[in-house]
Amino acid sequence: MRGMSLIVKTVTRLVAEFITIFGIYIVLFGHLTPGGGFTGGVILSCGFILLTLAFGKDFSLHVLSKRAAGTWDSIGALAFLIVALVGYRVGSFFFNLWAEPATFKLASAGTIPISNIAIGVKVGAALFGGFMALAVFRRGARGGYEEDE
Amino acid sequence: MEFSILPLLVAIPLGAAFILPLFHRVKRSAKIADFVSIFSAGMLFVLTLSLFEDAREILWVGRWSPKSVVGISLYVDGLSRLLLLIINTVSLAVVLYSVQYMVRYTSRILYFSLFMLMVAGMNGVVITGDMFNLFVFLEIASIASYALVAFGCESEELEASFKYLILGSIASTFVLFGIGMLYNQTGFLNMAQLSEHFQTAGVSRLAVMAGCFFIVGFGLKGAMVPFHAWLPDAHPSAPAPISAMLSGVLIKALGIYALARLFLNVYPVSSAFGTIMMLLGAVSMLIGVLMAVGQWDFKRLLAYHSISQMGYVVLALGVGMGVLSRGGSTVVAGLALFGGLFHLFNHSAFKSLLFLSSGSIEYATGTRQLKEMGGLRKRMPVTGVCCRIASLSIAGIPPFNGFWSKWIIIIAAFLAGHPWLGALGVLVAFLTLVSFVKVQRYALDGELPERYRNVREVPAAMGLGMIILALICVAAGVLLLTPPLKSLIMEPARDALLKTSEYARLVLGG
Amino acid sequence: MPRELLPYFLAMVLLVIGLYAIVGKKNVVKIIIGVIIMEYAVNLFLVLIGYRSGGRAPIVTKTLNEDPQRLREFMQTAVDPLPQALILTSIVIGLATLILMIAIAIRVYEKYGTFDVSKIRKLRG
């Protein structure tokens, strides 16, 4: 993929930042407004996919390499698992520490925003990596996930 | 502050699966993958054994219990414990085997990561007490298995995986539809609350329809005969350790366990569902074995036998349900259920062992065709002995475990007043014997072909995995039928199904 | 059929269409489309189950929280949040299945050179 015309690139440059900011907003305010970690993560990966479609795969792989995408995928999942295991402090799985009646602030609702961020990172990275694996794959070319050894 | 180990059964394999891809491009990644997966499989095995101390254990995740707001419950009774034992024992043996076998494939890290996800999914299905949670973990195990079937990336494997994936997603949709119907009818998702609701309010027509959707969905996952089309393609195409996991454990945890739990514990026992299960079981037994007799591909033959042997288990469950719903003797019902569960255990041991030995033969000779093999007993003594033990077990030769479980099921069918089903059981057992005599004759005995003169026994790690399972095959027949282990493992499992309506009381009361 | 049960029936119709596409069509893309339609059908069914007349989204705003009277009214009229959580999970699972399905389909096309499933059969029956 070599990228598209100048008009598309210019518009993309303008829009991509807004998409990213919107995605981050959706992740962070998931416990107060519609949205949440998963939705925000998908929006973030949509931003990356738009970049890929407009500028070609080399550009977006420069921003976030496939290996880094895999790493963030794992880190997000591990972070969520750790949130789950924090519940062991009170002898349970998934206990919402620091829960308090709603204050409608960003830092409220205990572990929920943390879980949202973890899921957002995880889903964004995972979908971007999956999309790149699908996009890069060509007949007869070396592609897909790199083989080890 | 009590410390429950139930979440660890899911958290350990999940943690292993999440950590492994971080090491993808690291030097010595293969060693790390081996270490992490053997360590977590061993931990799971030990945890499972430690579960046998207590009578039952229940955990409300996040402390959301019926006292405040109902959340998801994790509940382990005798039946879950039996399934956990099966899953974690077989997965330990298979991990040991994979360490050497997977040298032939690339991307070891991804393999072990997906393997751990599959184990986590099955453990999750077995310990959960919530319908939707069961669905989610069923999906984890299924998706990991779709990818593992295609692990070799050859055209046949991709084709089999695609077929499996399509039928698997139909199954998931039906299960989810059924869950939606139950939620519409009752407003509950927790199995115990559903059971309580059905006991007081009765089963409506929509709930019966949901039951039919569950039979289609879990029947597809468990490969019962009208829904079996994917299994003979998917199981042979996977790498041998994965075939062993799929045939030995996956179809039981996702299919049979879910059906047994639903129709004996959640729904009030009904003769209609019992009859359906009995018919499905009988048809699966017969069709599976008839398809198997004519096969010359070793792994495909084993796959068809899986359908047939699972038919025995479903038949036994159906017979038990029939007796219970008529208010008949609990001794007969208990005998049928005991036979079914015992066969479930035995099948996981000998079928995994058979798939592992077929993998060893393929590893050493490069072929799966029975006609091309011959005389391998002399060149591969360990594989030969293990394969022979497993074949004797599945064929139902007296001292081995397969004989006892089939025997119990057939007796129970006669006692329950289904002599034709008993006779069918005998016939299928005979055909199974014929089929495995063929395997023995062509693969292990006879003339050693010239090109296999230099075939050597497989490495020790693979042998170890097989020997563990072979010992279980030999020992289970005697040990599980005599008091200490019988009253520890088998009887609680049977009682969990036999005392159908106790389930709700035990979960909600404790 | 009572009028208030018609939406459920329409969701079942959608399920049957998806099932027909999977079973009756020979093209890989059509089969994948069938799976997607079935997922839509089940999500539609779940959201219909959770709807409560009045249909307020189950999200509390700050102004609503300050007025106990309106908050109580909200709790009696907001739609059922549980099926929505289930649908969110189900959408994610559908997306995950779809990505894996498309990856496999691309590989199958590469190996066989066709989308016609009647020509994709190296495995015997």
Place this chain on the structure above:
Amino acid sequence: MFDTLPHIYALICLMIIGSVIAVETRDLLSTVISIGAVGFLLSLVYLMLGAPDLAITQVVVEIIVLVTLIRLTVTRDDTTVDEHRDVFALGSGLVFGGFLLSASLYCLQDAVGFGRPLMSVSQGYLNNALEMTGAANVVMAVLLDFRAYDTLGEATVIFAAILGAYVVLRRIGRKHDARDVPHS
């Protein structure tokens, strides 16, 4: 009380029409576009039934679905399907579908009607989410607190599927050179 119902009926009927077009049209690109339209109609249904979370999610997921589906269909240059109608498949589909629909017609009469769910459990979620979890969005409170274990499973499903896609898209699955020589 059934104030929004006409819209819902219209939208669902449009979804059904869109799905039939998607299944029956001969051009694969049109198929993909129609399924996209069905997805957006579904997100409108979500919006009208009081589920803004789902509406947003459905729209963004739909974009990814469309992009990947188009990636699949443009694998080849000619995107038309040249299939003859299979009478047997059509017939058996009609029979089975008719059976399923008539069974559901019979069984759905027991269903709890549209617009008044039982909410045996979820009324508790609505009443207590604000106090007990502090999340104003009750759906998020259910998803990440009351039923967070499901969400862990959901995140794992995505993880498994992406790993699966990596696995399936490897160029080389087996080490062929090692195959012929035992114990290399």
